[in-house]
Amino acid sequence: MKYSIVITTFDKRFDEFLVPLIRSIKQERNEAEIIVTANGSARAPFNEKYRAALLSFLASQHNCFPIIFPNFQSLAKMWNRGILTASQDRVLVLNDDLHIPAVNDGGFFAKFEDVLQRQPGTFKINGSFSHYVIDKSELIDVGFFDERLLGLGEEDGDFFWRFHEKFGREIPSVELPNIDNINSDISDDGYTKGIRTAAKFNRDYIKNVKYKEVLIGGYRGMFDKRVKKQVPDEMQYPYETFYREHKDLV
Template sequence: MKYSIVITTFDKRFESDLIPLVNSIKALRPKIEVIMMVNGPGRANFDQEYRSKLLSFLAGHHDVYPTIFPTFQSLAKLWNRGILTSSNERVLILNDDLKIHLEDGKSFFDKFEFAFMSAPETFTINGSFSHFVVSKKEVMEVGFFDERLLGLGEEDGDFFWRYHEKFNREISNLEIGLIDNIHSDVTDDGYVKGIRTASKFNREFIKKQKYKDILFGGYKGMFDKRVKKILPDETQYPYEKFYLENKDRL
């Protein structure tokens, strides 16, 4: 059973969230590949003390591979680059504000891996994109997460909508215990907020440029209303398929 873990994070959640999460993962699955996508600040210089502490901490764990962005990037880009960097076809993507628990000698990973054996290629966990699984194959078929969403928010709903458009089915959901979503409100202060931690820019791009509300037909998905897509998607990472098909010929 092979899968990689992708974690997205940033400086303000290092001590409180990232350290205990990575320690939990590596205590339970020491050999699992963890791809760490570290976001930069929106309107400040990257904290060099944080960079030093982060790299020192990660160096104490095997098979953790960080990518550090000096300036703020979209969550869509972090997810995409994490998926691309992973060496396995299937990827478990995690927010950094998650807590993993043990109960009667079992952990989230025991329950997850049991479900994973017969699960669809792509699925959410406990109804949330704070923890979800994708396959590179399906991401390329649907199209990567839309990097025109320059901040945080709506990238999950957009992908959910396009997944349904591509396969005529919704993304499956599996209920898996022993993991808590904290829903942290700690965010970077360098972008304009809309709803909670989500970007105002992302919300307006989705509602005013990419989709249009309609009364009949269309599809609702995770959005507030039924919509149709009015802005075409650009092809992102067009050569990834070529790489995957030919890398063994090197």
């Protein structure tokens, strides 16, 4: 396969969402490499029963690899670490609250792989970052998802804005059937919410620190209004390019 899969998750979505999602993927593509990034709790110890159940389940599935964070981490970091761990240069990143229905012929992955051959680079699926493809070389060129966004939310809009800043074009979107975004409101109880499950910290950082609304110039992207960036981006994972250029020499 010319792509890997990354799924972000946490304890409250294990039985209802993660297990059926992985099983549905393996039903269509048993050889698929799946990296599961499991988050810790924001204000509680890591759920030991969940850790045992998660590791047991993933061990029973072919080609599945866990990344477990003992403490709560940002979605940006979970995405970055999962993508860095994936063995392929193009990565299908999925939320855990997705449903991929079983069909007799031409299911999601058959159509997805056809699109993947025709659509280069990074792209969203059905207009959403709940399911998207990232190209590692483009991720490095734009800069990784901003890990200063310490909770969940705004990391996709920030990357979309910076992608346009780097390449002068927007991230395209492709329409694909047989994948449903459930948009679950089940979330960790320990962090302060803004809109739905998004962290208030992330919203405040984007609106009040990193970007400034402008009437003239700027770029809107996925944000509410046109903005200009006020805070420069630090280089994250600076040795990843060196690794990619020299890994075959080891």
